[in-house]
Structures are given as structure tokens and as C-alpha cells.
Amino acid sequence: MFIVKLFRKQIIYHYHNKGVSENKDWLHRKLYQFQFKNSKAILLSPLLYNEISEYITKKDTFFCANGIPEIDNIKQSFATKENKKVKIMFLSNLIESKGVMILLEACTILKKKQLNFQCSFIGAEGDIKQFQLNSKINELEISNHVSYLGSKYGSSKFNELNITDIFVHPTYNDCFPLVLIEAMQHSLPIVSTYEGAIPELVSEGVNGYLVPTKNTRALAEKLEILIKNSELRHKMGINGRNKYEKEFTINKFENRLLQILKDNVESVP
Structure with missing residues (x-):
């Protein structure tokens, strides 16, 4: 992360957990401010935005729900x-x-x-x-x-x-x-x-x-x-x-994520 920031490359964080908002001490807040500065984030749901709202604006936050692969032999008979x-x-x-x-x-x-x-x-x-x-x-x-x-x-x-x-x-x-x-x-x-x-x-x-x-x-x-x-x-x-x-299929997840990346990753000069 530090090296990427030195080269001023666009960073998009993809978060799969909670905990950022719980760390209120001075050191954590300073680290998060550095980490999220000029960055964007992908969260699993809008319901989780309060986790990072102190550090990233909503316009720089995107939402991509997880999905799982289909499996065979699921019993459908009620x-x-x-x-x-x-x-x-x-x-x-x-x-x-x-x-x-x-x-x-x-x-x-x-x-x-x-x-x-x-x-x-x-x-x-x-x-x-x-x-x-x-x-x-x-x-x-x-x-x-x-x-x-x-x-x-x-x-x-x-x-x-x-x-x-x-x-x-x-x-x-x-x-x-x-x-x-x-x-x-x-x-x-x-x-x-x-x-x-x-x-x-x-x-x-x-x-x-x-x-x-x-x-x-x-x-x-x-x-x-x-x-x-x-x-x-x-x-x-x-x-x-x-x-x-x-x-919530894996295909739905992949399409959502791909679209977010296409819309937000800067083109290589």
C-alpha cells in the first residue's frame, strides 16, 4: 500500500469485514486517514457504509454484494x-x-x-x-x-x-x-x-x-x-x-465487481 501510494496510483479497497469504525484511538484514526486518502472503496452493502464514512465520501464508495457458485444435487422436492x-x-x-x-x-x-x-x-x-x-x-x-x-x-x-x-x-x-x-x-x-x-x-x-x-x-x-x-x-x-x-450467484457478483472496476480504475497511459 505504501509503495503504491508513493507512485500515486489509484487504490480501490475491497472490504469483506467490519471493524474500522470500532477503532477510535488516535493512532488508528491517523493510519486510516493515511490509508484512505485519495482512495476508493468497495463494500458488500450500503448498510456497511458507516464503517468507513469518516474516511471516504459516499461518491467514492461502491457496493458489491457477494455471490456463491451454484452446486449440483440440491434437493428441490418439498x-x-x-x-x-x-x-x-x-x-x-x-x-x-x-x-x-x-x-x-x-x-x-x-x-x-x-x-x-x-x-x-x-x-x-x-x-x-x-x-x-x-x-x-x-x-x-x-x-x-x-x-x-x-x-x-x-x-x-x-x-x-x-x-x-x-x-x-x-x-x-x-x-x-x-x-x-x-x-x-x-x-x-x-x-x-x-x-x-x-x-x-x-x-x-x-x-x-x-x-x-x-x-x-x-x-x-x-x-x-x-x-x-x-x-x-x-x-x-x-x-x-x-x-x-x-x-447472489457467482456470475452476478463477478459482473457487479467487473463493472465497478471498469468504471473506476484509471486507464494506463
């Missing part, structure tokens, strides 16, 4: 998901800020209401270890409804998505979670939060529900609605699939 426990999936590393403990508490509410569901946690250990998760599950007496399946990748992950009914992501520290696009790709209704750019992915009441962060009761209420209503799950899942095809 009928195959009938007449069984409603399967809820959490797909992320076991990190507290992803809402792991909040979801466990929500599951206790669902259990008390005698709802027919099974919630699976899939992901590697993070700041929450497997023994801690299992200990909490046992403490809350929800082992008949909640299980940890470990890490799954590739076809094994896609197989789990294929047999899932509801995708849940109660995060309170996120930017633009690709797992939500994967859920949409698999025609799954989503229950998530208003964190980061998630409202660009999940349209309230259309392809899922959004709840305030760290609100266990609101999370349980939305999950209950979907557990009880298979037709609504199907409708929201189809809406999510359509949204994926319209906005």
Missing part, C-alpha cells in the same frame, strides 16, 4: 421434508457472538411448548468447545431436541442442508454471512438478526424473519411460527431461492 421432526440448522463455528447460547436458550422455550423439532449445530469449535456446548445442552435438558454434529464440508454439508427445514443464524457480530446465501440457495427459510448487512440478504417476512440481537424470546417466537407452518416454510424457502438466483 414433499420429502414432510411428516417428521422439523429440522433446524445452525451452521457456523462455535463462537459465542454467532448466537450459540442464545439459540440454546430459545430451544428450551420451544421444548416447553412441546414443539416437534430437532436443532443441529454444525461447525468447528471456536471460543465454545464441544464439551461446553454439550454441558449446556444437558444443563438445559434439551438433549432430545439439540445435537452437535461437528464440522461438515462439501457434499456432507450440502446433504445436511438438503434435509433441513429452517436455517437459523442469531449472530450479534457479523458482516455479510455467506451461510445465509447457502441457505437461500437450498430454498430454506431463515431466522437471523439485524446485524451488519443481513437485512440485505433476508427480507423480513419474505424469505425469513429478522429479530433483534440477543433476544431469545423473539428468536423462539419466529422459530415457533415456522415450525408450526410448513406451507410458510415452503413459500419463504422458494422466495429465498429466487432471491439467490436474482442477486
Whole structure:
């Protein structure tokens, strides 16, 4: 970066995370001022502009939502998901800020209401270890409804998505979670939060529900609605699939990014 600035070349930063706005100390602000001076930026969503608004004007900021490749063997048959426990999936590393403990508490509410569901946690250990998760599950007496399946990748992950009914992501520290696009790709209704750019992915009441962060009761209420209503799950899942095809395929992403670069990169003399 320093060498590029010495030669006065145009710099366009492509940001895929958050954190700039949280660093308010003198040193960080001076470094950001130097970094962003006479530069432009690409963000994943307009909802993330406040991250860099102190350093880059809106006219020098461009927005390019991520996309993911299509995959084969996605199960489209809704009928195959009938007449069984409603399967809820959490797909992320076991990190507290992803809402792991909040979801466990929500599951206790669902259990008390005698709802027919099974919630699976899939992901590697993070700041929450497997023994801690299992200990909490046992403490809350929800082992008949909640299980940890470990890490799954590739076809094994896609197989789990294929047999899932509801995708849940109660995060309170996120930017633009690709797992939500994967859920949409698999025609799954989503229950998530208003964190980061998630409202660009999940349209309230259309392809899922959004709840305030760290609100266990609101999370349980939305999950209950979907557990009880298979037709609504199907409708929201189809809406999510359509949204994926319209906005979040890898081709859509590449075309957006290419157009931004064409419009903004200075021509070589």
C-alpha cells in the first residue's frame, strides 16, 4: 500500500469485514486517514457504509454484494421434508457472538411448548468447545431436541442442508454471512438478526424473519411460527431461492465487481 501510494496510483479497497469504525484511538484514526486518502472503496452493502464514512465520501464508495457458485444435487422436492421432526440448522463455528447460547436458550422455550423439532449445530469449535456446548445442552435438558454434529464440508454439508427445514443464524457480530446465501440457495427459510448487512440478504417476512440481537424470546417466537407452518416454510424457502438466483450467484457478483472496476480504475497511459 505504501509503495503504491508513493507512485500515486489509484487504490480501490475491497472490504469483506467490519471493524474500522470500532477503532477510535488516535493512532488508528491517523493510519486510516493515511490509508484512505485519495482512495476508493468497495463494500458488500450500503448498510456497511458507516464503517468507513469518516474516511471516504459516499461518491467514492461502491457496493458489491457477494455471490456463491451454484452446486449440483440440491434437493428441490418439498414433499420429502414432510411428516417428521422439523429440522433446524445452525451452521457456523462455535463462537459465542454467532448466537450459540442464545439459540440454546430459545430451544428450551420451544421444548416447553412441546414443539416437534430437532436443532443441529454444525461447525468447528471456536471460543465454545464441544464439551461446553454439550454441558449446556444437558444443563438445559434439551438433549432430545439439540445435537452437535461437528464440522461438515462439501457434499456432507450440502446433504445436511438438503434435509433441513429452517436455517437459523442469531449472530450479534457479523458482516455479510455467506451461510445465509447457502441457505437461500437450498430454498430454506431463515431466522437471523439485524446485524451488519443481513437485512440485505433476508427480507423480513419474505424469505425469513429478522429479530433483534440477543433476544431469545423473539428468536423462539419466529422459530415457533415456522415450525408450526410448513406451507410458510415452503413459500419463504422458494422466495429465498429466487432471491439467490436474482442477486447472489457467482456470475452476478463477478459482473457487479467487473463493472465497478471498469468504471473506476484509471486507464494506463
